[in-house]
Amino acid sequence: MKFGFVAKHRGIWPVAWICEALGVSRAGFYTWLRRSPSRRLRDDEILSTKVRESFTASDRTYGARRVWHDLLAEGFLCGLHRIERLMKAQALRARPRRRRFPRDMGARKPTPSDSMFSIEDSMRRRPIANGWPTSLTSGPPRAGCMWRR
Secondary structure (H helix, E strand, O other): OHHHHHHHHOOOOOHHHHHHHHOOOHHHHHHHHHOOOOHHHHHHHHHHHHHHHHHHHOOOOOOHHHHHHHHHHHOOOOOHHHHHHHHHHOOOOOOOOOOOOOOOOOOOOOOHHHHHOOHHHHHHHOOOOOOOOOOOOOOOOOOOOOOOO
């Protein structure tokens, strides 16, 4: 992490100053600079291209789990969390599902709840001491809603 900072800012300040401020050796920085990429980094680069191919082939709808299954089917052995990390690094996010209200196809059939709470049923089944029938709302009835017994 520190060597990455030194490499990023060595065009602004001398390397010796940055290394001294961060408490690292210059020789260590130059050794790090010449070192070849690790095996995991090389594998990540290959997987990243495959992840992007699978993601774009799905029309940007696949999440990490489906991309992971695609890669397993192709013969690449990797874990789900690794695919999640690679997708996050490339800013690949699946499009959310469209959530719509169901289409209204015309006249609706009455549901059981329509007749369940009618005024007559509530008056017949649950009378109250003050003479007003029960309703789904509390308080005195409004004009035209309910009748006094």
